[in-house]
Every structure is written in C-alpha cells, then in structure tokens.
Amino acid sequence: MSDKRYCLGLDFGTNSVRALIADAENGQTVAIAVAEYRRGERGVLEDRSNSHIARQHPADYYDGLVASVQQVVEAARSTAKFLPVDIIGIGIDTTGSTPIPVDEQGVPLAFDPRFEDNLDAMAWLWKDHSSIAEAERITELAQQHRPEYLKQCGGTYSAEWFFSKIWHCLNVASNVFEAAYSWVEFCDYVPALLTGTLQPDEMKRSICAAGHKAMYSEEWGGLPDADFLNLLDVRMGALRERLYKQAYASDVRAGDLSEEWAQKLGLPAGIPVAVGSLDAHYGAVGAGVREGTVVKIIGTSTCDITVAGAREGPPHIPGVCGVVQDSVLPGYYGIEAGQSAVGDIFNWWVTEICEGDSEQHEVLTKQASELAPGESGLLALDWNNGNRTILVDARLSGLLIGQTLQTTRAEVYRALIEATAFGGLTILVTCGGIAEKNPMLMQIYADVTGRRMELSRSEQTCALGAAIFGAVVAGEDRGGYATAEQAQEAMTGTKVTSYEPNAADHEVYQELYGLYRRLHDSFGVAEHSDCLYDVMKRLLEMKHKVSTQ
Amino acid sequence: MSDKRYCLGLDFGTNSVRALIADAENGQTVAIAVAEYRRGERGVLEDRSNSHIARQHPADYYDGLVASVQQVVEAARSTAKFLPVDIIGIGIDTTGSTPIPVDEQGVPLAFDPRFEDNLDAMAWLWKDHSSIAEAERITELAQQHRPEYLKQCGGTYSAEWFFSKIWHCLNVASNVFEAAYSWVEFCDYVPALLTGTLQPDEMKRSICAAGHKAMYSEEWGGLPDADFLNLLDVRMGALRERLYKQAYASDVRAGDLSEEWAQKLGLPAGIPVAVGSLDAHYGAVGAGVREGTVVKIIGTSTCDITVAGAREGPPHIPGVCGVVQDSVLPGYYGIEAGQSAVGDIFNWWVTEICEGDSEQHEVLTKQASELAPGESGLLALDWNNGNRTILVDARLSGLLIGQTLQTTRAEVYRALIEATAFGGLTILVTCGGIAEKNPMLMQIYADVTGRRMELSRSEQTCALGAAIFGAVVAGEDRGGYATAEQAQEAMTGTKVTSYEPNAADHEVYQELYGLYRRLHDSFGVAEHSDCLYDVMKRLLEMKHKVSTQ
Numbered sequence A, B: 001m002s003d004k005r006y007c008l009g010l011d012f013g014t015n016s017v018r019a020l021i022a023d024a025e026n027g028q029t030v031a032i033a034v035a036e037y038r039r040g041e042r043g044v045l046e047d048r049s050n051s052h053i054a055r056q057h058p059a060d061y062y063d064g065l066v067a068s069v070q071q072v073v074e075a076a077r078s079t080a081k082f083l084p085v086d087i088i089g090i091g092i093d094t095t096g097s098t099p100i101p102v103d104e105q106g107v108p109l110a111f112d113p114r115f116e117d118n119l120d121a122m123a124w125l126w127k128d129h130s131s132i133a134e135a136e137r138i139t140e141l142a143q144q145h146r147p148e149y150l151k152q153c154g155g156t157y158s159a160e161w162f163f164s165k166i167w168h169c170l171n172v173a174s175n176v177f178e179a180a181y182s183w184v185e186f187c188d189y190v191p192a193l194l195t196g197t198l199q200p201d202e203m204k205r206s207i208c209a210a211g212h213k214a215m216y217s218e219e220w221g222g223l224p225d226a227d228f229l230n231l232l233d234v235r236m237g238a239l240r241e242r243l244y245k246q247a248y249a250s251d252v253r254a255g256d257l258s259e260e261w262a263q264k265l266g267l268p269a270g271i272p273v274a275v276g277s278l279d280a281h282y283g284a285v286g287a288g289v290r291e292g293t294v295v296k297i298i299g300t301s302t303c304d305i306t307v308a309g310a311r312e313g314p315p316h317i318p319g320v321c322g323v324v325q326d327s328v329l330p331g332y333y334g335i336e337a338g339q340s341a342v343g344d345i346f347n348w349w350v351t352e353i354c355e356g357d358s359e360q361h362e363v364l365t366k367q368a369s370e371l372a373p374g375e376s377g378l379l380a381l382d383w384n385n386g387n388r389t390i391l392v393d394a395r396l397s398g399l400l401i402g403q404t405l406q407t408t409r410a411e412v413y414r415a416l417i418e419a420t421a422f423g424g425l426t427i428l429v430t431c432g433g434i435a436e437k438n439p440m441l442m443q444i445y446a447d448v449t450g451r452r453m454e455l456s457r458s459e460q461t462c463a464l465g466a467a468i469f470g471a472v473v474a475g476e477d478r479g480g481y482a483t484a485e486q487a488q489e490a491m492t493g494t495k496v497t498s499y500e501p502n503a504a505d506h507e508v509y510q511e512l513y514g515l516y517r518r519l520h521d522s523f524g525v526a527e528h529s530d531c532l533y534d535v536m537k538r539l540l541e542m543k544h545k546v547s548t549q
Helices: A058-079 A132-145 A147-151 A162-172 A174-179 A186-195 A207-213 A226-232 A234-242 A259-265 A279-286 A343-353 A358-369 A409-423 A433-437 A439-449 A461-474 A484-491 A503-524 A533-547 B058-079 B132-145 B147-151 B162-172 B174-179 B186-195 B207-213 B226-232 B234-242 B259-265 B279-286 B343-353 B358-369 B409-423 B433-437 B439-449 B461-474 B484-491 B503-524 B533-547
Strands: A006-012 A016-023 A029-036 A045-047 A050-056 A087-094 A099-102 A182-185 A253-256 A272-274 A295-298 A302-309 A322-325 A332-339 A379-381 A398-403 A429-431 A453-456 A494-499 B006-012 B016-023 B029-036 B054-056 B087-094 B099-102 B182-185 B253-256 B272-274 B295-298 B302-309 B322-325 B332-339 B379-381 B398-403 B429-431 B453-456 B494-499
Touching: A006 A058, A006 A186, A006 A279, A006 A461, A016 A058, A016 A461, A029 A058, A050 A058, A050 B533, A058 A186, A058 A259, A087 A186, A087 A279, A087 A461, A099 A162, A099 A174, A099 A186, A132 A147, A132 A162, A132 A226, A162 A174, A162 A182, A162 A226, A162 A234, A182 A186, A182 A207, A182 A234, A186 A207, A186 A253, A186 A259, A186 A272, A207 A322, A207 A332, A226 A234, A272 A461, A279 A295, A279 A302, A279 A332, A279 A461, A295 A461, A343 A358, A343 A409, A343 B409, A358 A409, A358 A439, A379 A409, A379 A503, A398 A409, A398 A503, A398 A533, A409 A439, A409 A503, A409 B343, A439 A453, A439 A494, A439 A503, A461 A484, A503 A533, A503 B533, A533 B503, B006 B058, B006 B186, B006 B279, B006 B461, B016 B058, B016 B461, B029 B058, B054 B058, B058 B186, B058 B259, B087 B186, B087 B279, B087 B461, B099 B162, B099 B174, B099 B186, B132 B147, B132 B162, B132 B226, B162 B174, B162 B182, B162 B226, B162 B234, B182 B186, B182 B207, B182 B234, B186 B207, B186 B253, B186 B259, B186 B272, B207 B322, B207 B332, B226 B234, B272 B461, B279 B295, B279 B302, B279 B332, B279 B461, B295 B461, B343 B358, B343 B409, B358 B409, B358 B439, B379 B409, B379 B503, B398 B409, B398 B503, B398 B533, B409 B439, B409 B503, B439 B453, B439 B494, B439 B503, B461 B484, B503 B533
Parallel strands: A006 A087, A087 A272, A295 A429, A429 A453, B006 B087, B087 B272, B295 B429, B429 B453
Antiparallel strands: A006 A016, A016 A029, A045 A050, A099 A182, A253 A272, A295 A302, A302 A332, A322 A332, A379 A398, A398 B398, A453 A494, B006 B016, B016 B029, B099 B182, B253 B272, B295 B302, B302 B332, B322 B332, B379 B398, B453 B494
16 A cells, blocks of 8 residues: 555536546546446437436446446556555445435346336436426425425425425336335435445435435434325325435445445445435535535536535525535535526537537537627527526426527527526536536626636546545545545645636626516516516617627 | 410519519410529628618619520520510519619619619618618607508508618718619619619609508608608608609509610510519419408518408508508509518528528428427517517517427427417418428418418419519500409419318417417517416426327
C-alpha cells in the first residue's frame, strides 16, 4: 500500500454510468470512465403510444457498472502510481426516483424470464410521467388526511415519485405488482448489489430518496403509515411492511464490497461503500454546496440544491419541491428545486426537429451567439417535460410564441436556452455537463439572473460527490474524513473562469422575463386570468428595437 | 384564322408568373407555362435586419412576362391546331396591393440606375409589413374623420395596403418618394405595359385594387380626398392629383396589344387586353364564384372570396376585410376575407426549420396523414405573417403549444395545417396550388369545417379567371362573351372528386377549435382576458385519449 488514498465515485445518469477515481487528499480526478447504456433509446425504453412512459432495464445498470469500473481502474493504473488497494471508499449516486420491482431476494423482476419484455417490470425512470392521475390522488388524500406529508415535498406529490409509480403499476399491471415482493430505489439497489445486501429487509435505504421522493420522515415514524396507504389501495397498505422502516444518510456504510463483486471489478474485497443518494444531491456536494450557496446542476434536466442549518427547524420556501433533513449533508436540511427538462429540450430541438447531432448543437450555438437578447422576437416556456419547480405539474407542455416566416433554427435554439434561464432565476454555482460545454448558455444565465455564474472545478461533480462520501465512510483512520464538510473542504472548489452579467442585456432580459412570467402564470396557475393581447406586440417591438439599434 | 377561339391569361404570383392559353368555348387548358422570378429569395428581396420587408424588382415581372408568354405560345403551337391569331383577348392578374413607384412616363424607378439597388424603389410586395405604424395611424385618422372609408375594408386599414406603403416610403426614404411621379399597382402596370398606356394619367386602373386596397369608391368621388391625405402628410395630399380619378372593372379594355409587345411575345398586335385585377379575385372567377358560393384560394396565403347582388346595397359581414362593388364580377359586390400565410407557414417549417425541400413536404405529409386529430397534443396559431381576417392585425406572430420531448416534425407540420383550417372555417369551393397537391390538407379542412370540400376543375383558376376576362373584353362579336357570368358558365366547373367530412374527426376538431379560439382571442383581441390554465391539460388529455383508443 502506497501513501496515496483514492475514492471511487459511481454516478448512474439517464443515459450512461460514469466512474471516477479521485485523489482523497484534494479531490483531483485520477481517472474517469463512461459506459453508455445499450438498450432502448440511449438506455431509455419508450412506448410510442404513450409519451409519458420512460423505463430502463436493470441489466444496463449491471453491465454499465462492470464496464465503467473495469475501465476506470485500468485507466488509473496506466496514468499514476495508482493501486486498487489504495481505494479507501466507494460512493454511488443514481437518477431518482427510479423505483425497481424486486423479488424476495432483491433481484429485479426484469431478470425473471417471465417479465423480461414487460415494460412495467423494468426500472421506472425518474422522468416517467405515466402516473399523473395517481400523483394527483395522492396529493388530494394527503391534503385531506396527512397535510404534514406534503410540507416537505413542496405541497404537491409528483408523478415522478416512488408511490405514484408503484400505485400506477398496481393499476395498470397488477401481475407485476403482485409478483414484486418489494420495490427498491435505483440508488439503493447498486450499493446493495456491491455489498451483498440485496435482501430487501437488510438493504440500507437512502434518506435522500426516501425523504424527497417517498414522504419518509422520522417526524411521523418513517414512511407514510399503513392507514394512509390503505386509502390508496389496501394492497399499497400491505406493501408498506415489505418496504423499509429506517433510512440512512450517506455518511453511513451500506456495507463492504463483497468477494463476488471485488472479483468482478478487479478491486480488493472489504472496501466500505456509502449509502447511496440521488445524483443531483451528490452533484451539489461535489460542487461544494454550503449554507448561502445554491448549486445548479445543468444536464438533461436541472436541479437546484442548497442546505440550511437544522437548528431552526425546516425552512419553508415557496417553489421549493423538497426539504429533507440529512438528504444532502448530514446535519443540515437538504433543499431541492429544479426544472424537469433543460438539456433534453435542446436535444429535442436538435435531434427530433433539426435531425442533427452534436455538430448541429455547435452550429446552432455559434449562430445563436450572434443574436442579441430580444432580437429573435421569440419567447418559449420550458415545459416540454412538465414543470417541477413552483408549479410541480407534469400536465404542462412546451410553448413557443413570436415566430414569423423568417424564424430560424438558431433563433428557436436560443429562445429555448433563454426559457430554461427564465425557468430558474436563482443560481450561484453551476455544474453539470452542459454548463461545461456551452459558454453561451452560461452567459445567458448570468445575463438573465443578473448574477455572477461560477463553474465547479470538477467536471464530474456527481461522481465527485459520490467519491466524497466514499472518503467519509472510509473514516479518518483509513485516511478519509470524519465529516462530509471536511471532505468537501479538501476535495471541492470552483474554477477561475466565471461569467459576469452584462447590464444592458440584463435589462432586456428583465423585460422578456416579465412576459415569460405572464405566460407561465397564464398556463400554469389555476384560476389565473390575464389579458395577453400585448404579448406578441411587445415581442415584435423589442425585436424591432434591437434589430434597428 | 381557324374556327377556334383562345384567350391568354397571365397570373403573376409571389414567386413566378404563369401563362395559360384556354379554349374560349369551354375553358379547357390548351397550354401552360411558368417562369420563375430570378432575383432575391425566389423573387422576394428581403432585408435580414427587418423581417417585415418584402420587395420585388419589376425586372422580374418584365422577364417573366416575356419568357412565360413565349413558352406558352410555343407549347400551344406544338400540341393543337393553335395559331396565335386565334387569341381573342388577354387578361392579367397579379399579387396586390403591390405598389410600384414610377416616373412621369410610368417607368418603375427600379429601372433608373440611381435606384437599381434601393429596396425602397422596388415593388412593395403584398406581404411587406414594414408599414405597420402608418396603417395604424391611417385607421385612427379615418375613424375620426372618414369612418365611411373603413366600412368597405373591414374596419381597419392594413399595413399591406397601398397608402400605408407609400406613406412609409415617404417616412423612411423621402428621396424615393420625391423621385416618384406616381405609384401604380402591379396589376395596373402589366396591362399598361402591354398596351403602351404606361403614362400614369392614361393608364386604366383596376377597381379591384383601388377599392380593396386604396379606399377608392364612387360613393365619395374616388380615392380618399386631399384633405384627408393632408392629415397624413401634405406631400401625400399633393400626390393624390398624380394618382388616378377613375378605376375600372375588368370587363373594360385597358387597351390593345401594342406593336412593340406583339413582336416581343410573338402575337399579333391589337388583341384587346382587359383591365387587370388582383390574383385572388380572378381565382374566384376562374373557380366559378357566384352568389352563395365561397371560393377559397389556398396558396402561400389564402383568400376567401364571394359575391353579393348589388341591389340591396353593400352587405356588412363581421370579419370580412373588403367589400367593393364590381371588384370580382361586374354588377356585384366583391367580398374578400383571407389568411396572411398558409402555404408560407408550411414552407417555413419545411425550408427554414427542417432544411428540406418538396420531397420533405411529401415525407411529412405521409407521416402526418397517419396521425389522428388530437393525437399530437399540439395546437398552433397560424399568425406567422400576422392575421388578415377578423383581427386585421399585422403585429401578431406564430404560436405553438403542447410540445413534449417526443414531438416530431410531422406532428408540428400537421398542427400547422390544422391551424390554417381553424383560421378559416367557412369554405365551400377550393382552388389554389396547395389544394391540388395535398389531399390530407383537403380532408383536414373538410373535417374541421364539417363541410364538403370541392376542387375547382381548373388547376390554374387565377390564370383562367384572367383568360375569362380576356374573353369578355373580346366581346361576342370576336367570339367572346357579353358578360363575365356567361364566360364563367361556359369556361368553369368543379372536379368530380370531393372531400366529405368524417363525423368523429369533426367532433375532435370542434373541441380543438374551441381551444384555438381561446388562444386566438387571448392573444388577438384587445382587453380580452381568459384563464388558460386548462389549455395544456386538455390537449394532453385529448392526446392521451386518442393514443389509447
């Protein structure tokens, strides 16, 4: 064993899994590997007859796990004096809420030949929106009977979350529901797989997923009580016993790397593995989230995360979709908001409408960079995948207004970026794949918000967050850290390059944002009436003014 | 001279000129030729810094005239016992209001080397929208001082029309205005060119263009009086004397084909040429318009035309944008409504956004045909070029609502077609290029309106309408007709194929149309307030319902 210490962070995203080996001393990347999911549409199993459906086969997780870790270990070996024995801890994050129906041994039903082609037996990916009706009913029932449940999730239970999905499965595929002994979150499944604790009653569940997605709180004794779940369906009430009683923060060990998996991955057995978490929350940790700093993770969707000290009790902030103790940093309330689609909207425009690829992204970015704010006369709502923050409503859709017979692809592309900027005005630190790749987007975000935008030093904040918790569960004795804050202090930072707002552009964007808010409220807020007669006219006036300057 | 009699119809469209030789006995096409305009973007001179600008160089008209007539005569010679001496009359229609600044001899300023590159000295194409401010001011002044002027043009004077454009030229390019002795409509220019009557005081002006676009009426002594025009600008008042005192219906001869032009075109001199008209109005004539029948001409834009007997005085119909005596058929009130962009919207989607060509139109049509009404969850407003009917407002723009991350090109294409169908619900007989080429569009129009759609027998109704007036000015003695009705009776008809509405689809479209009207009124009607919260939700419900049927 050398004097170096490393952590392995695994970040399971929507389309791929990323493995990162970080230097435990300073957080620097030693090696990174990415394994794409191979099934469906970039890993997503869709149903053309129902655009709400988005599932994944757990075999993609299994294959991606093996491939990415083998590759990252090989890469680390070739570039540094790295030895697998120097890995002191492993952390894992995944998308979520992505519940998976499993049998009594914790094996996903998707691996059972009876269900191998059954979409309902797959992992129900976070962005699956088929459970809208169930989510609405859960919200109604909670409003009537358990208002406290809704307080920690922004007042509305989402179609993207745990119980909506499980109940929808019961309603549309009762054979799958009946065959499932339990349901496990993706972020609980992977640590359990690695540590040989798959058996559902043994598996250590993430408080992040439990609290943000499954209405779990110690305040009311864990998950929603059986009486409440019986209001949904008595079979949902009966399921409660087969879920879990206790959830854990990520400074807790899920277990140690099993012999079986140590061999598969080429690592020594016994490395401590942290309790899993949702990707965005680890991304915030990897970007250095702390009190007073909001981290915005920009990817296919966007997640805004911050933390608040636990001493004053849970904060109540309108528009926030989740407030859960210990969910980001142990000892703090984790606070979450976000946008249901950001990169996904740009990808939709480029891939589906323009039939282009990453090169087309570059072309449109270049052309869109040459436009001034307001010049296109366009305004969009960023709701192609519903709205997660403030409105918390999946039954919303996209809107584009202001197009003429001359409107170009690049103008629409820019309007979609601006829409996502309007959609999330409170940003301080930014991480995520898109922020890295697109300076135009960062400048627009700075101009829209009127705030300086900083980039996380790491380009892999989620995986780094996972690695950080690997270092935490390793503990000081093994060369790790006693607390997540200490690990963050050593292992995170921001880049030198930042984006300053341009005052003139900010002024134009304030006017555009006023129009955005009116469309937002008109289509998104119940019983909100407005006279929208002037909207197109003001957009055309702004366009004319900017064009003739 | 044989016993056959032929008429020549010339139809100057937005992108090309079409020449038709028709059998005067039955209206059958003998030969047809098309000459594309060569300058700018398919004949349209644009200014990227101001999307409102759309101009044309009169040289395109001149070149297109020579080329199309030479070609059609050659084609007629080769396919029948046709001889040029058997042409008994010539009729001409053009786009409009497309005013052209000319010198004292009636020669367009664009031919003067001083102005050859000056967009403001070109023909101001019908769809040029740069004169919005002037149109609004004319409307205001007429409301205050001459309300009668507005009655015959639907209550609002348009940015697309004669005086708005001339006044705007004065305001932005006074050197061009000062250099212009007079302004002539495109549809007056071509007959004058052919008959050697270019001199502005000699030229016979079209009552169709004068009445629908220039507030001309015998009721108030012709054009708006000088006192009124002085309210715009004293130089506008002074211009009145150099415009015209009298306008004529198309059963009047503009003159006879001059020796010079007879030689250029390969025709005998002396053939009578009818006073010109706007293309849509001749299209209605060529499709057999009569009392009780509305003709819809579907092209880059759409025009709905019908006629009403003159005995009861002018009819007052809300949403109609023009009622002018003798403008379609002499002895009747011509009634006009229409949509500012129809084919142009589909072309924008295919050309600008999808970067495709006519093949892409076919691909999208095929894919869109497979969709059921409501299945896409999309709804659009057809205002990419403003709104000409009911709202008469150029300061409107396009809107698309309901897009998800799965929305396809073909779904948007269909939504745009549906939007144009919603935009014009009162249709009985249809002609125009798009109607011929796209049975899906015809079926959607039938399903949206719940009415049977018939197609004009001729595929070139505008040119046929022009040929019909050629036969009228020829007169009975030369083998033509005494009246336009008699010529129509002999020379027009509808096709056997018609499109019947499907009851189930009509029902879905009635629901969609309800939502369309709410968006229409919300963005288009001053002081109209609505709560639009349910719109996206109802579209998603319809989509879900249709998808799961």
